[in-house]
Amino acid sequence: MLVLKNIGVTFDGGTSIGSTILNGINLRVCGGEFVIIIGGNGAGKTTLFNVISGLLRPTTGQVMLDGKDMAKIPAHERSQYVARVVQNTMAGTMCNLTIFENLAFAFTRGKRRKLLPYSTSARRKIFAEKLESLGIGLEKRMNATVASLSGGQRQAIGLLMSVLAPSKILLLDEITAALDPKISDSVMALANKIIVAEGRTTLMITHNMAHATAYGDRMLLLANSHFQREFSGPEKEALTPSELAKVFGEV
Amino acid sequence: MNTLEIVSGVEIGLIYGIAAIGICLTFRLIDFPDMTCDGSFVLGAAISGILIKSGCNPWLALCAATLGGALAGLATGIIHSFFKISNLLSGILTAFMLYSINLRVMGGVPNIPLIGAATIFSGASAIAVLTCTCLTVVAIFTYLLATDFGLALRSVGQSKGVSTNYGVNIRLANAVALMLSNALIGLSGAIFNQHQCFADISQGVGTLVIGLAAVMIGEKLFPCWSYLLIVPACVVGSIVYRIFIGFALHSEILGLKTQDLNLITGLLIIIAMAAPKFRRRSC
Ligand SMILES: Nc1ncnc2c1ncn2[C@@H]1O[C@H](COP(=O)(O)OP(=O)(O)O)[C@@H](O)[C@H]1O
Ligand SMILES: [Mg+2]
Numbered sequence: 001m002l003v004l005k006n007i008g009v010t011f012d013g014g015t016s017i018g019s020t021i022l023n024g025i026n027l028r029v030c031g032g033e034f035v036i037i038i039g040g041n042g043a044g045k046t047t048l049f050n051v052i053s054g055l056l057r058p059t060t061g062q063v064m065l066d067g068k069d070m071a072k073i074p075a076h077e078r079s080q081y082v083a084r085v086v087q088n089t090m091a092g093t094m095c096n097l098t099i100f101e102n103l104a105f106a107f108t109r110g111k112r113r114k115l116l117p118y119s120t121s122a123r124r125k126i127f128a129e130k131l132e133s134l135g136i137g138l139e140k141r142m143n144a145t146v147a148s149l150s151g152g153q154r155q156a157i158g159l160l161m162s163v164l165a166p167s168k169i170l171l172l173d174e175i176t177a178a179l180d181p182k183i184s185d186s187v188m189a190l191a192n193k194i195i196v197a198e199g200r201t202t203l204m205i206t207h208n209m210a211h212a213t214a215y216g217d218r219m220l221l222l223a224n225s226h227f228q229r230e231f232s233g234p235e236k237e238a239l240t241p242s243e244l245a246k247v248f249g250e251v
Numbered sequence: 252m253n254t255l256e257i258v259s260g261v262e263i264g265l266i267y268g269i270a271a272i273g274i275c276l277t278f279r280l281i282d283f284p285d286m287t288c289d290g291s292f293v294l295g296a297a298i299s300g301i302l303i304k305s306g307c308n309p310w311l312a313l314c315a316a317t318l319g320g321a322l323a324g325l326a327t328g329i330i331h332s333f334f335k336i337s338n339l340l341s342g343i344l345t346a347f348m349l350y351s352i353n354l355r356v357m358g359g360v361p362n363i364p365l366i367g368a369a370t371i372f373s374g375a376s377a378i379a380v381l382t383c384t385c386l387t388v389v390a391i392f393t394y395l396l397a398t399d400f401g402l403a404l405r406s407v408g409q410s411k412g413v414s415t416n417y418g419v420n421i422r423l424a425n426a427v428a429l430m431l432s433n434a435l436i437g438l439s440g441a442i443f444n445q446h447q448c449f450a451d452i453s454q455g456v457g458t459l460v461i462g463l464a465a466v467m468i469g470e471k472l473f474p475c476w477s478y479l480l481i482v483p484a485c486v487v488g489s490i491v492y493r494i495f496i497g498f499a500l501h502s503e504i505l506g507l508k509t510q511d512l513n514l515i516t517g518l519l520i521i522i523a524m525a526a527p528k529f530r531r532r533s534c
Contacts, residue, residue, distance in 0.1 A: 055415070079418025086412070094409035101478075105402050109417045113399040161417075 002029040002052070002169050002201065007061035009047055021047050023225040025061070029169070032199040036212050036236075039222035040248070045205045046087075048222070049171045052203070054078040065168050080110025083167035083200075085158050087174040092158030095147040099138060099157060102146055103127045106161035130160055134190060152183035156190060163194050170195065172204040176211070184208065188215065209244050213237060221247065252501045257494065258378060264493035265381040266442050267461055268486030269388050271469070273435030274462035275485045280396075281428045282408035286342030288462065290349030291323040291433040292455035295440030297356040300363040300450025309371045313441050319356075320437020321430040323349060328426030353452055361452040370445035377446065384442065385486055388435065393482045395431075404428050405478075436462075457513065464516050465489035467523040495519075 007025035012018040021044040029035055039045050050056035052063055054070050063070040065081055073081075086092050093102050104118040104127075124142070131139035134156050138149075146154055155175055162170060172191060176184035188211050195202050206212050212219055219236045221229040229247065231239065239247075252260075270292060277285035295316035302312035323345060331341040357363055371380055395401045406414045407424045414421055436458065444450045469488025473480045499515055500507050507515065 053416075075415075076418045076420045079416065084416050086416075091410065091412050094406060094413055096409055097405070101402060101405075104399070105406055105413075106417055108399050108403075113403045113419075115395070115398045115400050117394075117397050118399045118402045119397065 001031055001066060002203075003027070003062075003064040004052070005062045005064065007048070007051060007058045007063070009044070009051060009056065010059045020225055022051070022058070025226055027220070027227065029201060029203065031201050033218075034195055034200075034202045034204070034216045036216035036219040037203060037205045037222055038207070038209075038212050038219060038248075039205075043222045044225065045222055046173055049084070049173055049203070049205070052169065053082045053084055053171060077110075080165075081168040082171065083109070083162040083165070083169070084171040085155075085162045085173065085175050087177050089151045089154045089158065089178050093146045093154055093161065096145060098143050098145055099131070099149075100124070100127060100142040102157060102161055103130075103142075103164060106164045109165040111165070130164070134160060150183075152179050152187055155179060155187050159187070159191055159194065163198065163200065168201060170200045170202040172202065172206075174205050174207060177207060185211075209241060213239055213244065252497050256497055256501070260493040260497040261490055262377055262381055262446065263443075264465075264490030265378075265385045265486065266439055266446060267458075267465060267493070268385055268439075268489035269442065270436045270439035270458055271462040271465035271485040271489045272388065272392055272482055273432040273439070274459065275466045275469075275481065276392075276404075276428050276432040276435070278463065279466065279481070280405055280408050281425060283338050283425060283428065284342070285324075285327060285429060285432060286339060286459065287323055287327045287345045287349075287429070287433055288342075288436045288459045289455040289457070290346030290353070291320045291436045292440035292443075292458040293353045293450075293452060294319050294323055294349055294356065295437030296444035296450045296454050297353045297363075297440075297452075298437070299441035299444045300365060301356055301358065303365050303368050303370060303445065304363055306369075309369060309373070309445055312445075313371065313438060316441030316444075317434045317438040320440070321434035323437065324429035324431070324433030325426060327433070328422075328429040332422035332425060350452070357450060357452065363450040365445070365448040365450070368448070370448070371442070372445060381442070381446075388438075389482050389486060392431075392435075393479055396478050396481060401478075457516075460513075460516055460520065461492070462489075464520050464523070465492050467520060468492050468495075471523060471526070492516075492519075 004025050004027040007022055009022040010018045010020045025048065037045055047056065051058045054075060057071060070078060104123055107123065127142065128139045136153060136156060138153060146157060149157065159175065175191065176187050179187060192215050204216065213236050217233050219231040220227045270288065274288060277283045298316040298319045299312040302315055303309055327341045327345045330336050330344060331338050403419050404424055406419055407421055411421060440455065465488040466485055468491050469484030472487060472491065473484040496512065496515060499505060500509060
């Protein structure tokens with residue numbers, strides 16, 4: 001279970017006042033829950049993910065994961081608990097390495113990286129199965145570099161990489177924002193399939209309102225530095241596009 | 252160029268090939284332009300020189316020089332990660348300070364002749380000794396790159412963001428790669444010292460550029476960057492570089508002299524870098 005207690009983030013930026021990006025963020029996410037976060041540009045959503053993943057130390061408050069204070073865990077150990085996919089399709093994978101090398105690297109997240117060969121037939125078998133389950137034919141191209149893939153394929157690999165190792169929390173930050181609408185829908189469907197099948201505790205930021213209403217157990221609106229509104233599953237499903245636009249407009 | 256000169260070119264190529272592997276580890280694998288090398292090469296030569304002179308086992312002298320090089324790399328790693336000094340300047344500072352340390356190691360004299368002392372080449376064929384040593388180093392480092400640990404090192408040079416998200420401690424990875432790299436460069440300096448039978452405070456000048464030339468030639472010769480070829484390509488590149496330089500300096504038509512070496516090497520690197528970039532092909 002992930003608990004955010006009164007998280008606040010202020011960047012001083014050299015001024016005496018500073019800019020408060022987050023203030024009084026409280027959240028409780030149970031195991032297996034899939035929570036959607038929406039909010040305008042610059043609302044602080046990515047900043048919140050940086051806090052949860054331990055990349056950024058909050059000015060106030062605590063991030064507790066299964067009762068452990070994330071600030072007290074060393075950085076490399078945190079990667080054992082937090083899986084993350086970023087918006088930029090180029091930033092979630094290593095372009096000059098092959099699909100297999102990317103997957104083999106991701107497979108060892110949170111484990112000690114030993115002096116043993118990374119290319120084993122056991123791993124090839126596991127990765128081939130996982131790639132096959134994506135249903136986009138990448139299992140036949142394991143030795144191709146990621147640079148040779150399309151944006152959608154790259155993001156699918158980035159997604160697969162993030163879930164190869166177990167995680168306590170999966171953070172998806174606008175993973176479909178850089179893709180065209182059709183590819184965007186299929187990557188989102190793929191993400192949902194994995195999340196539901198594996199019961200991954202997930203937080204997902206999205207700007208795609210169709211995705212926000214169709215997927216996830218509940219939805220939070222981040223505005224004015226805190227969670228301004230919460231929509232339960234049935235509530236958000238009942239939202240019509242125009243109502244949702246109004247919610248955004250009020251901000 | 253006669254056979255003897257070609258053999259001598261291959262020998263020097265093999266020696267600098269070990270340094271080239273080290274330079275490839277930093278410049279290519281972790282994307283860290285490490286300027287420590289000119290200093291750590293002399294450090295290796297100096298440690299080996301002083302130990303050989305005092306009658307130490309020549310293989311033990313090589314081990315000591317390797318260790319010395321590793322410490323020089325560690326120094327650069329610490330200056331960079333803990334004092335937050337840029338990667339370029341960290342190496343330059345270490346190399347600069349190493350000049351004093353190297354002179355101290357050499358007992359305050361700028362030159363140690365080793366005429367008649369027992370070296371790894373005593374009573375053996377130099378080319379055989381060098382080939383075996385080089386093959387051992389190539390085997391070790393090719394294996395290293397084929398492991399999970401090696402893949403983590405490579406990730407640092409590919410994408411710091413992915414590396415961090417997947418739990419690689421970048422400071423540690425940099426320090427380890429710098430240590431391995433400079434250990435190899437120190438070893439290369441020590442072998443050079445025993446091969447040439449003298450240690451000199453200015454022996455290291457140009458190690459970086461020569462090593463880089465070898466790395467680039469290797470990349471052109473093996474454009475398909477399978478991880479298994481990265482390491483051997485450095486050694487092959489280094490040998491090809493020596494033979495190329497040998498022919499260039501010996502050809503009557505060009506009329507080049509030994510002092511033109513730096514000019515030719517520099518131009519070679521510029522041409523290699525300006526040549527159309529290759530993409531790593533799937534193979
Ligand atoms: N390291 C930083 N220093 C100063 N300001 C920052 C920093 N990181 C983010 N910000 C600011 O915080 C605000 C929120 O950014 P972000 O969390 O990326 O928003 P989004 O909700 O679009 O993901 C932006 O105005 C951004 O300029
Ligand atoms: Mg963002």
